Amino acid sequence: MLNKLFFYRFYFSLIGRVSxxxxxxxxxxxxxxxxxxxxxxxxxxxLQKAKKFTISFEGYKIAGYRWGKASDPKVLVVHGWTGVAxxxxxxxxxxxxxxxxxxxxxxxxxxxxxxxxxxxxxWADCLRFINHSVGEVECIIAHSLGGTTTxxxxxxxLETKKIVLIAPFCNPIEIIEKWFGEKLHxxxxxxxxxPRYFWxxxxxxxxxxxxxxxxxxxxxxxxxxxIIYDPSDKEVSIDNVGACCQQWSWAKFVQTKGLGHRRxxxxxxxxxxxxxxxxxxxx
Numbered sequence: 001m002l003n004k005l006f007f008y009r010f011y012f013s014l015i016g017r018v019s020x021x022x023x024x025x026x027x028x029x030x031x032x033x034x035x036x037x038x039x040x041x042x043x044x045x046x047l048q049k050a051k052k053f054t055i056s057f058e059g060y061k062i063a064g065y066r067w068g069k070a071s072d073p074k075v076l077v078v079h080g081w082t083g084v085a086x087x088x089x090x091x092x093x094x095x096x097x098x099x100x101x102x103x104x105x106x107x108x109x110x111x112x113x114x115x116x117x118x119x120x121x122x123w124a125d126c127l128r129f130i131n132h133s134v135g136e137v138e139c140i141i142a143h144s145l146g147g148t149t150t151x152x153x154x155x156x157x158l159e160t161k162k163i164v165l166i167a168p169f170c171n172p173i174e175i176i177e178k179w180f181g182e183k184l185h186x187x188x189x190x191x192x193x194x195p196r197y198f199w200x201x202x203x204x205x206x207x208x209x210x211x212x213x214x215x216x217x218x219x220x221x222x223x224x225x226x227i228i229y230d231p232s233d234k235e236v237s238i239d240n241v242g243a244c245c246q247q248w249s250w251a252k253f254v255q256t257k258g259l260g261h262r263r264x265x266x267x268x269x270x271x272x273x274x275x276x277x278x279x280x281x282x283x
Contacts, residue, residue, distance in 0.1 A: 009185040023190050024197050032117045034082045034109050043086035063112035068101035074137040077104040080144030084111035094271045121205025123149040131159050139278050154221035155209050163225045169236045170217040170243040225251035226277045230259040
């Protein structure tokens with residue numbers, strides 16, 4: 001992993017000064033190509049207990065999973081970038097124990113789903129498609145890019161009574177520039193062009209949600225919502241999650257301590273918070 005990081009830093013620093021266009025193309029491909037995810041033994045065990053199904057979506061085969069009894073109330077779980085359905089195993093296991101049917105899926109290009117490039121416009125369309133396919137759910141629980149996807153998809157409506165967002169972000173430009181661009185030492189003159197280039201490359205899919213990056217997050221889909229975030233998160237800034245809270249001012253905000261971006265998914269206290277929220281907010 002470190003060797004790859006050093007290589008890309010060298011590549012972007014050097015080629016970015018010689019051929020900015022080539023670097024921009026490469027940056028787009030790299031940013032939208034998920035890395036391989038290796039499931040843990042806990043996840044493999046959970047996967048064996050799932051009822052697997054496949055959904056055809058715009059030429060892709062989406063790997064879906066169900067846990068729990070078919071007669072139980074449904075919850076839809078959406079993983080984040082470079083994750084898979086079972087990377088949310090802690091919340092899946094807890095909700096099944098508490099009498100819910102949990103439905104999840106591997107996003108395009110992730111896990112057992114087909115695809116190479118994986119873009120926000122596709123994530124939002126796919127979430128809406130799967131949500132409509134399974135019908136109304138008690139809650140959508142989403143992490144990171146999954147939460148961002150839920151924001152965007154909600155502009156055209158979702159079939160859910162409640163929403164839980166864990167470390168979501170509503171300012172992808174910050175992610176492009178800081179988490180991606182600065183991490184890879186992309187020259188500033190190239191970095192300045194990336195947000196517009198990334199938008200234009202998936203413009204056709206995004207225009208149904210808004211006219212530019214900020215616009216696609218101005219959703220007024222108002223259901224009881226819980227936003228959970230940890231200030232030690234190194235991938236999503238507190239200002240970025242703050243923009244989410246500002247957009248959905250009706251949301252309850254819970255701040256944790258020392259859990260970062262991924263350990264927050266495995267914390268018992270966070271799981272209890274989610275469970276209590278679903279139970280205490282009937283629609």
